[in-house]
Structures are given as C-alpha cells and as structure tokens.
Amino acid sequence: MKKSVILSILSVFLITIFLGGCGSKDQTTLNVYNWGDYIDSSVIKQFEKETGIKVNYDTFATNEEMYVKINKGNASYDIAIPSDYMIEKMIKEGLVEKIDFNNIPNYQYIEDRFKNLEFDPTNEYSVPYMWGTLGILYNKKMVDEPVDSWDILWNPKYEKQILMLDSQRDSLAVALKKLNYSMNSTNDAELEAAKNALIEQRPLVLAYVGDEVKDKMIGEEAALAVVWGGDAVTMHRENPDLEYVIPKEGTNLFVDSIVIPSTAKHKAEAEKFIDFLCRTDIAFKNTDYIGYSTPHMEARKQLDPELANNPIAYPEPEDLENAEIFIDLGTYIEQYNRVWTEIKSH
Numbered sequence: 311m312k313k314s315v316i317l318s319i320l321s322v323f324l325i326t327i328f329l330g331g332c333g334s335k336d337q338t339t340l341n342v343y344n345w346g347d348y349i350d351s352s353v354i355k356q357f358e359k360e361t362g363i364k365v366n367y368d369t370f371a372t373n374e375e376m377y378v379k380i381n382k383g384n385a386s387y388d389i390a391i392p393s394d395y396m397i398e399k400m401i402k403e404g405l406v407e408k409i410d411f412n413n414i415p416n417y418q419y420i421e422d423r424f425k426n427l428e429f430d431p432t433n434e435y436s437v438p439y440m441w442g443t444l445g446i447l448y449n450k451k452m453v454d455e456p457v458d459s460w461d462i463l464w465n466p467k468y469e470k471q472i473l474m475l476d477s478q479r480d481s482l483a484v485a486l487k488k489l490n491y492s493m494n495s496t497n498d499a500e501l502e503a504a505k506n507a508l509i510e511q512r513p514l515v516l517a518y519v520g521d522e523v524k525d526k527m528i529g530e531e532a533a534l535a536v537v538w539g540g541d542a543v544t545m546h547r548e549n550p551d552l553e554y555v556i557p558k559e560g561t562n563l564f565v566d567s568i569v570i571p572s573t574a575k576h577k578a579e580a581e582k583f584i585d586f587l588c589r590t591d592i593a594f595k596n597t598d599y600i601g602y603s604t605p606h607m608e609a610r611k612q613l614d615p616e617l618a619n620n621p622i623a624y625p626e627p628e629d630l631e632n633a634e635i636f637i638d639l640g641t642y643i644e645q646y647n648r649v650w651t652e653i654k655s656h
C-alpha cells in the first residue's frame with residue numbers, strides 16, 4: 311500500500327476517534343430520581359435514542375429518603391417524582407423550580423381533576439405522573455373473613471402474617487384511620503393513640519417492607535399487606551388469589567408528580583423529559599407496564615379495558631368518599647418522626 315493511502319486511512323481513523331470522544335464528552339446526562347419499580351425501562355431507552363440525551367436513573371423507597379438526599383444538595387437531580395405532601399414541602403422550602411409549561415405541550419392530556427391540587431395550587435411546579443390509593447391486599451386462601459376495615463390488621467389470628475409499609479406517613483395513616491382520625495392529624499392525643507396502636511400491632515407484623523412486598527405476597531409468605539393500589543394490580547396479575555380492598559374508614563389518595571429540583575443543571579432537557587413522559591404513546595406504554603393509575607386521559611383510553619376499568623386502579627367515586635390526600639404538616643412532622651422512631655424501635 312502506498313504511503314499516502316496509509317496516511318489518509320490513519321487520519322480518517324484519528325478524526326473518527328477525536329470526534330467520537332468530543333461527542334461523548336458533550337453528551338448531556340439527565341439525572342432522574344424516582345421511586346423503585348416505577349417506570350418501564352424501555353421508556354428511558356427510547357428517550358435516550360430519540361434525543362441523544364443520556365439518562366442516569368436513581369431510585370428511592372420513600373418520600374423522606376428522597377427529601378434528605380435532595381435537601382442535602384450533594385446530589386444534583388434534574389428530575390424527581392415525589393408525592394403530593396412532599397412536593398408541597400419542597401415548594402415551601404424553595405427546593406423545586408418553576409416549570410415552563412410552554413415546553414410541555416403534552417400537559418394538555420392530563421385530566422383537570424389532577425391539576426391545581428392543594429400541594430401545588432397554581433400548578434407551576436409539578437406535572438402529575440401516577441396516582442392511586444392505599445389499601446389492604448389479602449390472600450383469599452389465607453383469610454376467610456370479609457376484609458373491609460383496617461381493624462383486620464390488628465386481629466391476633468394473623469400473627470406474623472401481616473406486612474406493613476416501611477413508610478411513616480402511610481403506616482401512621484393506617485393507624486389514624488383505624489381510629490377514625492384524619493391522616494393529617496396534628497393533635498398530640500390522636501398521634502399518641504396511633505403510635506400505641508402500631509406498637510400494640512408489632513407482634514403481629516412479619517415485617518415492615520417496601521417493594522419487596524410484591525415478591526412476598528405473590529409467594530404467599532404473608533396473608534395480608536398494606537400496599538399501594540398500583541402494586542396490587544401487579545400482584546393480582548401474578549397471583550389471582552390476591553384481592554385488594556379500600557377499607558371503609560377511608561384511605562389515602564396520592565398523586566406522584568414530576569418536579570425539577572432547584573439544583574438541576576439541565577432544565578431544558580428536564581422539560582423535554584417531562585413532555586416525553588406525557589406523550590400519549592409513552593404514557594400508555596409506561597402505565598401498561600407499571601400498573602399504576604394514569605392521570606393521562608388519552609393513555610387511559612388506549613389501555614386494555616381490563617386495566618382501564620380495573621376498580622383497583624380506577625376506584626369508583628364512592629370508594630374515595632373518605633379518602634384524604636396527605637398534606638405537608640410543617641414543623642409538626644417532627645412529632646411524626648419521633649413516634650415513628652419509637653414504633654420501629656419496639
């Protein structure tokens with residue numbers, strides 16, 4: 311081969327390596343922080359492919375865990391997906407950015423009933439992602455009486471067959487509702503009574519769990535569990551003996567929404583990601599996969615009618631009559647933290 315040909319091959323090779331290197335250096339990485347088991351990973355891959363933006367995806371198990379990490383500021387996430395009350399707190403504390411809704415045209419598909427809720431009354435900071443309820447999942451082969459009240463979680467017959475959520479607002483809500491108090495109570499005597507109820511219940515509880523509840527209930531390691539409705543959909547798909555009930559005393563109605571933390575370094579790309587998640591085909595694919603309830607009107611219409619009309623995911627209004635959305639309790643949350651520590655140390 312001639313020297314000139316070898317030189318040109320070599321220069322093409324070097325230029326390719328140089329440009330490739332520059333490309334990967336300049337590639338934006340979007341840092342996303344979401345609950346575990348709460349997205350179809352093919353959605354992330356599709357976003358990366360369509361936009362050339364890389365996604366670095368981290369998960370959390372509770373709103374409180376997410377808050378500590380974001381508040382400390384040593385992780386700079388561009389996107390987070392907390393729940394209602396936590397968003398309210400983050401707005402108050404300046405931990406989230408206003409979203410430019412001109413960049414979220416697909417926001418038009420979000421149902422109005424999920425807009426302007428108390429946690430973001432002017433709807434400037436958050437875009438609803440999924441919603442649902444808190445309830446009791448039980449195995450009908452292992453529980454032979456009607457399940458319609460939180461009281462069953464205190465029945466000694468089910469000793470070491472009960473799973474509770476390792477989440478302070480949710481578990482305290484169960485006890486407060488059992489006692490017919492508000493799950494947003496800031497009354498010392500009511501909170502004390504809820505604490506005592508959970509301490510009394512401890513010997514019956516097999517474990518306080520997060521996402522591992524799914525394997526445990528599908529595998530029939532426990533008879534009853536406190537779960538979020540979307541996970542109940544998934545568990546029922548895998549084990550049809552598992553039934554979900556919203557107790558008569560009332561429940562928590564939650565709305566998990568997408569926010570941009572104020573430490574975000576890639577706001578434009580974050581808004582692109584939010585709009586992508588609200589695109590009908592993506593919202594459909596994601597909802598179909600994770601089983602939670604979508605606030606996206608068009609995506610819901612495209613779901614298999616079995617899921618779109620599933621009362622676990624889309625309860626009737628009468629099932630939600632006594633439902634409450636968690637609100638931020640301000641400094642009173644210190645009392646919740648204190649009693650939660652006491653309960654867990656028993």
Ligand code: SPD
Nearest residue numbers: 345346347348393538564
């Ligand atoms: N796999 C966990 C999904 C999280 C659902 N969010 C529940 C919010 C309760 N406030």
